Amino acid sequence: QVQLVESGGGLVQAGGSLRLSCAASTSTEAMGWFRQAPGKEREFVTAISWNGVATSYADSVKDRFSISRNIAKNTIYLQMDDLKPEDTAVYSCAAQGRGTVFLPTTAREYDYWGQGTQVTVSS
Secondary structure: OOOOOEEOOOEEEEOOOOEEEEEEEEOOOEEEEEOOOOOOOOOOEEOOOOOOOEEEEEEOOOOEEEEEEEOOOOOOEEOOOOOOOOHHHHEEEEEEOOOOOOOOOOOOHHHEEOOOOOEEEOO
């Protein structure tokens, strides 16, 4: 029902930056980012409320990553600075449809997902 289009992944050296974008085909409630490295379970990265006012970050990224939202364009962005090799993963955009949980941090609370974009950080 909701299509998510992601862009911005790539290969960078440690200490570098990347900016991810995710555009939704329609308006949604919360939107966020999850990531998954090979052999590891998917983990929450960050999320933002429907009005862009409230945000939530995983402890591992809160000092380096920043999420923002363009409500008119149904688009969120993830600015990633001071990237570390441990940030290497497939990053997936997620959107909450009609859920009632505010700013959820678990994957099961999101209804729509992007295809994922690879972020690789070399040492």
